[in-house]
Amino acid sequence: MLKPESFAAGSWIAPGTGARPVYGPVTGEMIAEAGGPAPDAQAMLDWARSVGGPALRAMGFHDRARLVKDLGQYIDGRKEELYALNPLTGATRRDGAVDIEGGIGTMFVFASKARRELPDGQVYVDGSVEHLSRGGSFIGQHIAVPLQGVAVHINAFNFPVWGMLEKLAPAIIAGVPCIVKPATQTCYLTELCFRMIIESGILPEGSVQLVVGGLGDMLDRLGPQDVVGFTGSASTAETLRVNANLIRNSVRFHSEQDSLNATILGPDVAPGSPAFEQFIKEAGTEMTVKAGQKCTAIRRIIVPESMMGDVADALLARLAKVTIGDPASPDVRMGALASNSQKVDVLSKLDVLSSETTRLTGSPEEIDLIGADNNGAFLAPTLLRCEDPDAAQAVHSVEAFGPVSTLMPYRDVDHASALANRGGGSLVASLVTDDPAVARDVTLATAAWHGRLYITGASSAKESTGHGAPLAFMIHGGPGRAGGGEELGGIRGVLHYMQRTAIQGSPDVITAITGQWQSGAAEVTGPDHPFQRTYDELSIGETIRTASRPVTLEDIEHFAEFTGDTFYAHMDEDAAKANPFFPGRVAHGYLLLSFAAGLFVQPDPGPVLANTGLNSLSFQKPVSPGEVMKVRLTVKRKTRRTPTYGEVAWDVTLFNEGDEQVANYELLTMVAFSR
Numbered sequence: 245m246l247k248p249e250s251f252a253a254g255s256w257i258a259p260g261t262g263a264r265p266v267y268g269p270v271t272g273e274m275i276a277e278a279g280g281p282a283p284d285a286q287a288m289l290d291w292a293r294s295v296g297g298p299a300l301r302a303m304g305f306h307d308r309a310r311l312v313k314d315l316g317q318y319i320d321g322r323k324e325e326l327y328a329l330n331p332l333t334g335a336t337r338r339d340g341a342v343d344i345e346g347g348i349g350t351m352f353v354f355a356s357k358a359r360r361e362l363p364d365g366q367v368y369v370d371g372s373v374e375h376l377s378r379g380g381s382f383i384g385q386h387i388a389v390p391l392q393g394v395a396v397h398i399n400a401f402n403f404p405v406w407g408m409l410e411k412l413a414p415a416i417i418a419g420v421p422c423i424v425k426p427a428t429q430t431c432y433l434t435e436l437c438f439r440m441i442i443e444s445g446i447l448p449e450g451s452v453q454l455v456v457g458g459l460g461d462m463l464d465r466l467g468p469q470d471v472v473g474f475t476g477s478a479s480t481a482e483t484l485r486v487n488a489n490l491i492r493n494s495v496r497f498h499s500e501q502d503s504l505n506a507t508i509l510g511p512d513v514a515p516g517s518p519a520f521e522q523f524i525k526e527a528g529t530e531m532t533v534k535a536g537q538k539c540t541a542i543r544r545i546i547v548p549e550s551m552m553g554d555v556a557d558a559l560l561a562r563l564a565k566v567t568i569g570d571p572a573s574p575d576v577r578m579g580a581l582a583s584n585s586q587k588v589d590v591l592s593k594l595d596v597l598s599s600e601t602t603r604l605t606g607s608p609e610e611i612d613l614i615g616a617d618n619n620g621a622f623l624a625p626t627l628l629r630c631e632d633p634d635a636a637q638a639v640h641s642v643e644a645f646g647p648v649s650t651l652m653p654y655r656d657v658d659h660a661s662a663l664a665n666r667g668g669g670s671l672v673a674s675l676v677t678d679d680p681a682v683a684r685d686v687t688l689a690t691a692a693w694h695g696r697l698y699i700t701g702a703s704s705a706k707e708s709t710g711h712g713a714p715l716a717f718m719i720h721g722g723p724g725r726a727g728g729g730e731e732l733g734g735i736r737g738v739l740h741y742m743q744r745t746a747i748q749g750s751p752d753v754i755t756a757i758t759g760q761w762q763s764g765a766a767e768v769t770g771p772d773h774p775f776q777r778t779y780d781e782l783s784i785g786e787t788i789r790t791a792s793r794p795v796t797l798e799d800i801e802h803f804a805e806f807t808g809d810t811f812y813a814h815m816d817e818d819a820a821k822a823n824p825f826f827p828g829r830v831a832h833g834y835l836l837l838s839f840a841a842g843l844f845v846q847p848d849p850g851p852v853l854a855n856t857g858l859n860s861l862s863f864q865k866p867v868s869p870g871e872v873m874k875v876r877l878t879v880k881r882k883t884r885r886t887p888t889y890g891e892v893a894w895d896v897t898l899f900n901e902g903d904e905q906v907a908n909y910e911l912l913t914m915v916a917f918s919r
Contacts, residue, residue: 246276246332248435251442251454252283253291264428264457269334269580270570272619276432279457285465288423288453292394296421296450301390304365306884308417309358311446316351318444319409319437323348326405326437331572333404333430334580334621339534339571342713347409347437350732353716354413357734362417364883364890365759370744373754373762380764385754388742390419393469395741396462398484400475401427401582402537404434410716410732411473416451418741420471423462425455427476429582464489471496471741473731475539478502481727498740499727500720502643504667506544507711508660508686510677510701515554518702523676524555526700527649528562530712531625532578536647537586540672540712543643546633546660549653556604556629556651563605563625569614576614581621581646590623593644600636601628601650608647623647633663640666657682661689669724674698674711695722695730761785761880761895774879775846779890779915787878790843792901795831797869803835830866836873836907837861840898844877851916853889858896861909865900872901880910889916 246266250257260280268275300308319326323344330340362368367387374384395415399407408424415422426434438454441447455462463472466489474481478501484490485497507527513519530542547555571579581587594608608623616622625647630639633652640663654660664673664686673694675686678701687697696718700708714720714732721729731737747757751764767787770777774786804810812819813826820826867873881893892915898906 245274246432248276248278248432248456250283250456251438251452253287253453254449257283259456266429266432267583268332269583269586269621270331270616272584272621275332278428278431282458282460282462283455285460285462288455289394289462289465291450292421292423292453293392294450296448296452297390297392297394297419299448300416300419300421300451301366301392303419305362305368305417305419306359306364308419309355309362312351312358312413312416313355315441315444315446316348316355316409318446319351319440320348322440325440326433329433329436331570331579333433334571334582335534336571336576336579338577339579342533343403343405347403347406350406350410350716351413353734354417354737357717358417358738359885361735362738363759363881366419367758368739368742369758369760376748381750382748383751383754383762383764384746384748385758386744386746387758388739388744390742391469391471393420393467393471395420395422395471395473396425396459396466397422398425398459398472398474398476399427399434400539401429402534402539404430405437407475408434408437410714410720412452413716414732414737415471415741416447418738420741421451421453423453423455425459428457429586431456463487466490466493466495468493468495471498473498473729473740474727475500478725478727496740498721498729498731500539500671500729500731501725501727503539503669503671503722503726504543504640504643505540505670505672505674505711506546506664506667507542507674507676508654508664509545509547509551509555510675510679510682511548511657512677512679512682513701515551515558518705519676519678520554520558522700522702522705522708524558524562526674526676526711527559528566528625529710531563531627531647531649532566533712535578535581535623536625536649537582537645538712540714542649542674542711544639544663544667545649545651546654546663547651549655552629552651552653556627559627559651560604563627566625567614568611568622568624570616573615578625578647580616581623584621586645587621587623590644590646590648593642594626594648596638596642597628597644597648597650600632600638601630603627604629604651627651633666641668657685658689661686664690665693667693667725669722669726669728670694671714671720671722671726672696672698672711674700677701678703693723695719695726755785759784759881761878763895763897767878773846774877775852776848776850778851778918779882779884779892780918782879782882782892782915784879784882787876788844790875790877792872792874793839793843794872795836795839795867795869797829799835799839800829800831800869803832803838807832807834809834826866827868830868833863833907836867836898837909839873840875840896840907843875844896853914853916856891856912856914858912859893859910861907863907864905867900867906873906874899874901877911885914887917889914891915
């Protein structure tokens, strides 16, 4: 008998009086008891706010990202323990991989993107500086900083591991402690993974807590700095969203909920073609993975009228090969629903859908089970057919959260798009086509109603990720019925747990706050050339100003001959003068960059290991033959990359002899740490 425990304010709490029995979906027998009296909500919130939050915020983004990576590696090393428990949820090992490997992989993606895209510090700089004064002494910058509250994560039963980890990763990287509330039906798998997190000792004390069972009055105690992240049914989301305290305090509420996702077969796809086979494979997979219990599963299959028979025959043939039974058996492709109560719910929804559809498969309860009996929550894949989707209502509004999907016809691309949109907002819609024009038309017609559009065809079939696969790189959420949330989405997911603020001040003030040098801020002179100073020795604002160099006509002509760039503005005086941008022949922009490097580079071996690129190159003023140029080189930003070297971003500005700015760019170099 499993007895999953809560973890509150640093202590494990066993199930107590009133604990709820959990019945397994495979045998129908009791496998766990969970919950009981809710933990002390205020004590949990206080512990997170006073202990976990300060500890996380004391670190920088990269420090927290490393913790998430280390934690992912730790769980990965113990994942077979999770797989051992996974069949109790009704899921096969393949289904479990979506949950377990998917959660671990999501942690790795967030950790990697954070170290690439977030600054090596505590303040996220959002966009470019805004110049608020003519002389440049007063500027503005948008930043984002961690909220100083708690993230309360309420997760669904179908992904007990991924559902927790995909929310934890961005919140921890943002610097916000988390309280995890899993669905009771599969909480024992969440608890096992959570226990690994605590036993790893990787996260600071107070960073994470777990509530098995009810939250008690926790939502009534949240404030403006807190966040609620919810995954589940639309009805539950509606109940939580209108909590008076959440409304009064404008508590952020991110919701990912019901979704009648659709897939469209393009009118250009012929039966038997690679794209057609891809469509059938995707539709069959989405009906059977996790027994159809995926928020991204395909519920409506929208195909050309002339293709209804071909699609039905091909999909029925694929579904007939699906073996069902004990998910621990290697011969089983589809396991059970999460519980018998879930099975009852799906059957009741099928009754509603029957008024508008014809069932193409047999009875969902008549199954040849492998290694199991009918006491479990087993249902066969059920394909429905709706002949008049325009008149239908239920097929566009009722979700049977199981291995159920409805086939329906469309007349043209506009009609297909309108049917997809009838779902009222979804997490994902997919399109299988080899015609880019069809893809564009469907995108313009449907993108406003769907959080993600998955478009594939013969050219991308082998590498496409799958209709129902939420990826950490991309938004997972959707408008309308889907909840309006935008989980994941790379760094967007991290920013859900941060406050965007506009700061205004002098360049010195903005530099001090952001850790990034701004033009007009103080310049620092080092003891020697900055290319001879190690990463940790360099200071933000450290600057050299070079000697001047004349730019001659011979230089321009030699560069043109050497590179082959004989554009008329460099070689033809009359043609150049006729150009409104130039006074006559001018130097190549890349010639000026080359001369700039020659002016500021220190050639001796030293800590600078490599030039890895440049950003935001712009030319402000042409340089004519006979003019003089010089350079200002300033340490703009520093980012640790490995234990032995880091990236230094240099502000490089070129001036003419009148101190007018000629060009500007950001140079990136890798610089070694002190030994």
